[in-house]
Amino acid sequence: MAPAPSSYLVETDWLAQHLDAPDLVVLDGSWHLPTSGRNARAEYEQEHIPGALFFDIDEISDENSSLPHMLPSTVKFASRMKKMGIGDGMRIVVYDSVGVYSAARVWWTFRAMGHEDVAVLNGGLPKWKAEGRPVTSEPPPPRSPRHFTPRLNASLVRDLEDIKRIIESGSAQIADARSPGRFAGTEPEPRPGLRSGHIPGSRNVYYARLLNPDGTLKSPEELHRIFTEAGIDPTKPVVTTCGSGVTAAILSLGLALIGQPDAGLYDGSWSDWGREDAGTPVEQG
Secondary structure, three states, rough: OOOHHHHEEOOOHHHHHOOOOOEEEEEEOOOOOOOOOOHHHHHHHOEOOOOOOEEOOOOOOOOOOOOOOOOOHHHHHHHHHHHHOOOOOOOOEOOOOOOOOHHHHHHHHHHHHOOEEEEOOOHHHHHHOOOOOEEEOOOOOOOOOOOOOOOOOHHEEOHHHHHHHHHOOOOOOOOOOHHHHHHOOOOOOOOOOOOOOOOOEEEOHHHHEEHHHHHEEEOOOHHHHHHHHOOOOOOEEEEEEOOOOOOOHHHHHHHHOOOOOOOOEEEHHHHHHHOOOOOOOEEOO
8 A cells, every 4th residue: 555645745843843853765766868967976976964874866776777776676676675774664865966856766765665654855955955955065974784575566567568558558648857858859869879859649747847946846736736737637647757767657657646646657668769770760840
């Protein structure tokens, strides 16, 4: 049973009050596009919320896949969590250095591994700092290894064959989080070797539309309107997709907050479907 939707998002006030709770783990899930010139781990080492651990999206992934940061095996994930001292029964809060960005991917990863007690910090590190709350460069104190039991929630994960079946059957709506230009095929992809355009029948819900100027998520009422206006019915099955499975998770988080916590996420996203040798149909415009 999934927790109440609101429990997937926490505010900075709440985190400040619970920062020292023994069963709480705070994770910096920052990640940046390869073209950004930013190094998330180096930025974490310079400043982070006190006690926060760094969750490396590129390292905690399927090393056997040629696609970027694919969901790791349950065995690898459990091993990394044990090493980080993250065990069963812990409440996890994830933030990032943008606002609400890659933290949503970490949130989705924990849920895909069967851990539902996970939330994203609304507004992330920028809001935390803007409110004058503490940051540090001090490494977090060492944590003793803990047992983490992964239980893969396969309903949250979709692959290329799933998407082909969905297109044929119309069994789910497909929401693409990329920018309108990338969706239409008028803007180049940031990764080489990819075609331009979108999955046939998919709708464009640019992830940035879900966010306020301060990097916080818009209200549930506004989120509902944004999806509906894009042609997505949040009460019916939805699969989210993007460039490589990061911003799709922002759509999944937005859907969860308006009562659709079971949206599947196309893990390979356009890095998979858009490959020049994928043999998949592509629409433009």
